[in-house]
Amino acid sequence: xxxxxxxxxxxxxxxxxxxxxxxxxxxxxxxxxxxxxxxxxxxxxxxxxxxxxxxxxxxxxxxxxxxxxxxxxxxxxxxxxxxxxxxxxxxxxxxxxxxxxxxxxxxxxxxxxxxxxxxxxxxxxxxxxxxxxxxxxxxxxxxxxxxxxxxxxxxxxxxxxxxxxxxxxxxxxxxxxxxxxxxxxxxxxxxxxxxxxxxxxxxxxxxxxxxxxxxxxxxxxxxxxxxxxxxxxxxxxxxxxxxxxxxxxxxxxxxxxxxxxxxxxxxxxxxxxxxxxxxxxxxxxxxxxxxxxxxxxxxxxxxxxxxxxxxxxxxxxxxxxxxxxxxxxxxxxxxxxxxxxxxxxxxxxxxxxxxxxxxxxxxxxxxxxxxxxxxxxxxxxxxxxxxxxxxxxxxxxxxxxxxxxxxxxxxxxxxxxxxxxxxxxxxxxxxxxxxxxxxxxxxxxxxxxxxxxxxxxxxxxxxxxxxx
Amino acid sequence: xxxxxxxxxxxxxxxxxxxxxxxxxxxxxxxxxxxxxxxxxxxxxxxxxxxxxxxxxxxxxxxxxxxxxxxxxxxxxxxxxxxxxxxxxxxxxxxxxxxxxxxxxxxxxxxxxxxxxxxxxxxxxxxxxxxxxxxxxxxxxxxxxxxxxxxxxxxxxxxxxxxxxxxxxxxxxxxxxxxxxxxxxxxxxxxxxxxxxxxxxxxxxxxxxxxxxxxxxxxxxxxxxxxxxxxxxxxxxxxxxxxxxxxxxxxxxxxxxxxxxxxxxxxxxxxxxxxxxxxxxxxxxxxxxxxxxxxxxxxxxxxxxxxxxxxxxxxxxxxxxxxxxxxxxxxxxxxxxxxxxxxxxxxxxxxxxxxxxxxxxxxxxxxxxxxxxxxxxxxxxxxxxxxxxxxxxxxxxxxxxxxxxxxxxxxxxxxxxxxxxxxxxxxxxxxxxxxxxxxxxxxxxxxxxxxxxxxxxxxxxxxxxxxxxxxxxxxxxxxxxxxxxxxxxxxxxxxxxxxxxxxxxxxxxxxxxxx
Numbered sequence: 001x002x003x004x005x006x007x008x009x010x011x012x013x014x015x016x017x018x019x020x021x022x023x024x025x026x027x028x029x030x031x032x033x034x035x036x037x038x039x040x041x042x043x044x045x046x047x048x049x050x051x052x053x054x055x056x057x058x059x060x061x062x063x064x065x066x067x068x069x070x071x072x073x074x075x076x077x078x079x080x081x082x083x084x085x086x087x088x089x090x091x092x093x094x095x096x097x098x099x100x101x102x103x104x105x106x107x108x109x110x111x112x113x114x115x116x117x118x119x120x121x122x123x124x125x126x127x128x129x130x131x132x133x134x135x136x137x138x139x140x141x142x143x144x145x146x147x148x149x150x151x152x153x154x155x156x157x158x159x160x161x162x163x164x165x166x167x168x169x170x171x172x173x174x175x176x177x178x179x180x181x182x183x184x185x186x187x188x189x190x191x192x193x194x195x196x197x198x199x200x201x202x203x204x205x206x207x208x209x210x211x212x213x214x215x216x217x218x219x220x221x222x223x224x225x226x227x228x229x230x231x232x233x234x235x236x237x238x239x240x241x242x243x244x245x246x247x248x249x250x251x252x253x254x255x256x257x258x259x260x261x262x263x264x265x266x267x268x269x270x271x272x273x274x275x276x277x278x279x280x281x282x283x284x285x286x287x288x289x290x291x292x293x294x295x296x297x298x299x300x301x302x303x304x305x306x307x308x309x310x311x312x313x314x315x316x317x318x319x320x321x322x323x324x325x326x327x328x329x330x331x332x333x334x335x336x337x338x339x340x341x342x343x344x345x346x347x348x349x350x351x352x353x354x355x356x357x358x359x360x361x362x363x364x365x366x367x368x369x370x371x372x373x374x375x376x377x378x379x380x381x382x383x384x385x386x387x388x389x390x391x392x393x394x395x396x397x398x399x400x401x402x403x404x405x406x407x408x409x410x411x412x413x414x415x416x417x418x419x420x421x422x423x424x425x426x427x428x429x430x431x432x433x434x435x436x437x438x439x440x441x442x443x444x445x446x447x448x449x450x451x452x453x454x455x456x457x458x459x460x461x462x463x464x465x466x467x468x
Numbered sequence: 469x470x471x472x473x474x475x476x477x478x479x480x481x482x483x484x485x486x487x488x489x490x491x492x493x494x495x496x497x498x499x500x501x502x503x504x505x506x507x508x509x510x511x512x513x514x515x516x517x518x519x520x521x522x523x524x525x526x527x528x529x530x531x532x533x534x535x536x537x538x539x540x541x542x543x544x545x546x547x548x549x550x551x552x553x554x555x556x557x558x559x560x561x562x563x564x565x566x567x568x569x570x571x572x573x574x575x576x577x578x579x580x581x582x583x584x585x586x587x588x589x590x591x592x593x594x595x596x597x598x599x600x601x602x603x604x605x606x607x608x609x610x611x612x613x614x615x616x617x618x619x620x621x622x623x624x625x626x627x628x629x630x631x632x633x634x635x636x637x638x639x640x641x642x643x644x645x646x647x648x649x650x651x652x653x654x655x656x657x658x659x660x661x662x663x664x665x666x667x668x669x670x671x672x673x674x675x676x677x678x679x680x681x682x683x684x685x686x687x688x689x690x691x692x693x694x695x696x697x698x699x700x701x702x703x704x705x706x707x708x709x710x711x712x713x714x715x716x717x718x719x720x721x722x723x724x725x726x727x728x729x730x731x732x733x734x735x736x737x738x739x740x741x742x743x744x745x746x747x748x749x750x751x752x753x754x755x756x757x758x759x760x761x762x763x764x765x766x767x768x769x770x771x772x773x774x775x776x777x778x779x780x781x782x783x784x785x786x787x788x789x790x791x792x793x794x795x796x797x798x799x800x801x802x803x804x805x806x807x808x809x810x811x812x813x814x815x816x817x818x819x820x821x822x823x824x825x826x827x828x829x830x831x832x833x834x835x836x837x838x839x840x841x842x843x844x845x846x847x848x849x850x851x852x853x854x855x856x857x858x859x860x861x862x863x864x865x866x867x868x869x870x871x872x873x874x875x876x877x878x879x880x881x882x883x884x885x886x887x888x889x890x891x892x893x894x895x896x897x898x899x900x901x902x903x904x905x906x907x908x909x910x911x912x913x914x915x916x917x918x919x920x921x922x923x924x925x926x927x928x929x930x931x932x933x934x935x936x937x938x939x940x941x942x943x944x945x946x947x948x949x950x951x952x953x954x955x956x957x958x959x960x961x962x963x964x965x966x967x968x969x970x971x972x973x974x975x976x977x978x979x980x981x982x983x
């Protein structure tokens with residue numbers, strides 16, 4: 001049995017005060033002054049501990065960021081001077097897709113490397129957009145025991161990025177006649193890519209590359225951005241090139257294991273030229289998710305390539321459409337098109353865009369992806385607020401330009417460690433011990449539309465309102 | 469009209485909040501113009517303004533009793549009548565920071581009020597519907613035919629549930645309300661809360677459950693109303709704890725964390741908890757999953773038989789989560805000899821669970837109930853087994869809807885804690901546990917609650933709920949809740965109605981929240 005894969009996390013505190021959801025406010029003019037029952041002394045979370053200290057140093061009070069919303073100060077103050085509001089800075093985090101909750105929990109995971117655990121039940125909407133309209137299955141009894149995060153039987157999260165022969169042939173003496181292509185395997189179905197915006201200082205890219213190396217995954221990066229500082233990590237980098245510029249990077253192509261070439265009509269020759277530069281090279285073809293995604297996948301899959309990497313937009317939507325579909329639907333479409341033509345096994349499918357939470361990894365794989373590629377969660381791990389100021393040339397409130405690789409890489413490792421643990425939890429609940437078996441296993445999931453039709457249809461008839 | 473003719477429903481009486489400042493929908497502020505004339509105290513029939521004979525200074529208004537601007541029509545509207553114009557009335561801004569999509573702030577406050585008074589709130593609060601945008605929050609009872617209304621009093625209406633329908637010679641256990649308490653272990657909740665719940669169960673003639681953390685001796689006086697849970701960790705399970713109980717529960721899975729074992733984080737494992745569970749102080753306890761001795765229905769039957777052999781009068785409940793094949797699981801439990809199949813939906817409560825599990829794994833209970841009910845019907849087994857639902861059932865209307873969808877009764881966990889003034893801050897699992905003294909093992913915090921307070925608040929809440937159930941039954945011309953079981957023809961779902969029909973029903977709340 002191979003050595004058990006493990007991501008080593010260690011706490012990395014944030015550089016700045018994290019933005020908490022709630023802020024306690026107090027009307028001090030009504031304070032009794034010398035009250036012996038002052039609730040600030042009784043706070044079980046000690047959030048008021050440095051209350052006076054920060055006043056004297058004129059710093060922002062910590063309790064603005066650490067309230068755990070138990071309401072005891074509000075309800076027990078003898079003068080009733082406490083109230084609470086939602087921290088306006090918290091509201092300003094992210095956008096409709098990258099919600100404050102996602103950002104806040106990503107910070108927690110990057111800080112601690114732990115999975116978010118909380119008490120009380122689920123707090124969100126019944127059903128939502130995109131991945132929030134499906135649930136994963138679980139098994140009551142008949143199943144292997146789980147590994148989970150607590151370590152028992154091994155759950156394998158490896159995936160392959162290399163092509164496979166569609167069939168094997170044998171010689172008369174029963175020896176293998178088919179030349180089996182080399183295998184490229186990574187230990188978890190999550191790859192990194194260079195974000196398309198943000199303060200992408202050299203240190204940020206080094207942090208991501210270093211994290212990829214430690215974890216054993218790969219990072220998609222524009223070939224032009226591979227500087228000498230990144231060369232030590234080159235075997236974990238996938239330079240992104242195109243038909244016109246790949247000859248400029250022959251040296252890098254020789255050093256790395258995999259490259260990605262932009263999809264264009266007639267790239268067949270370029271693919272063979274790439275193989276001439278590096279015979280052991282694995283080739284990914286990068287293409288945007290649009291209406292023709294499935295058709296393009298069928299064409300590309302016929303070529304001598306290993307992986308197709310589909311790019312959706314930052315919110316997981318297809319490009320070039322007035323009514324864009326979400327990536328969940330597009331994965332399904334592409335996967336099924338390849339299955340139908342019996343070519344799915346030959347190539348691997350990676351999807352990027354909108355992969356914001358650990359659950360998206362499992363759900364994307366259930367829909368038919370082999371793995372997912374993430375970018376912005378890595379920036380958020382380094383305390384990005386998704387405020388988009390950098391897009392307008394404004395300064396970064398999280399000072400991403402000051403990120404040190406030791407800090408940045410460990411925060412990214414912590415995040416992926418937490419995501420990996422959550423993937424194990426979901427697979428463990430399903431009773432699956434092999435991430436590759438999860439691919440396209442929609443039978444191990446429940447979809448809103450299906451449940452409504454099956455459970456509510458016989459009672460209520462036909463649904464008149466669509467989900468979105 | 470309960471089967472047990474000697475049983476009388478418990479009395480309700482005012483059980484005020486433990487906290488000095490209550491939270492209401494509205495906030496009333498008295499400014500320094502007040503001359504303490506006492507007129508407002510004389511006028512307000514709701515008790516917002518209080519005044520004592522031997523104390524003439526103004527007292528801060530009891531805000532949660534204020535019915536708000538609607539009061540303006542009344543001659544006693546304090547804001548207008550105050551001679552000094554010293555009072556101001558506004559919606560309470562703190563509500564925005566309270567609650568979530570499932571338990572809205574108004575639903576929380578309304579349940580505080582029910583637990584305090586035993587009656588439905590006088591304040592205009594939406595406590596029947598959450599803001600989740602689906603499931604129970606989109607389901608409504610149809611408008612009843614006015615001619616069917618029967619004018620009988622609440623005490624003539626039967627809300628009991630029979631737990632043993634198998635006719636196997638074991639006791640026909642009947643509970644007087646269609647709810648019993650969910651498992652909350654010694655270790656997850658404070659001991660006074662556990663005992664308070666058991667005392668309430670006794671007076672309500674229903675049940676509560678030990679959870680998987682063992683059977684504290686303090687529960688023994690109420691043992692006829694306490695379910696012993698046997699979960700995968702087998703913490704504190706002993707032969708005598710099976711012998712005590714009228715019903716034992718196999719917990720295969722829990723809705724909030726289906727497919728994962730129980731989580732009790734180390735900081736809550738105090739010496740007392742560790743002793744009860746025979747474990748090490750401060751060490752996190754993760755129950756295994758699944759039962760390592762059960763890999764088939766036959767193995768499960770072996771377990772059921774084992775329990776039945778230990779206690780010849782015990783009824784067996786099988787608690788499972790809601791996977792895609794929940795109907796097959798339920799029928800398997802039936803054929804193995806269970807009396808109760810308890811399905812726990814994915815949006816249920818917990819003391820600690822990974823967020824990813826709470827949100828994503830297994831289906832919501834609204835789907836599982838009709839799925840299981842209909843499957844058991846087709847299998848010819850429905851009238852031989854008691855179907856209990858739980859997991860995200862928050863209020864009296866949810867209970868009634870669950871029953872109309874096909875359940876015989878429900879299990880309630882979170883709502884009982886809300887009656888004890890839980891604000892669902894989600895910090896049950898960390899550090900010393902609940903800051904409000906409910907889900908904690910910390911000796912100091914645990915004594916914020918008395919058993920008497922917990923008992924009466926829970927009784928008050930259920931008796932307020934009962935009023936709602938009785939009103940629904942009267943409307944449909946029914947005298948027993950049993951008549952409502954499986955009557956999904958009395959329900960509509962807003963998303964399945966055309967626009968004109970939909971307008972006839974209360975719209976689903978649709979507030980964008982920051983979570």
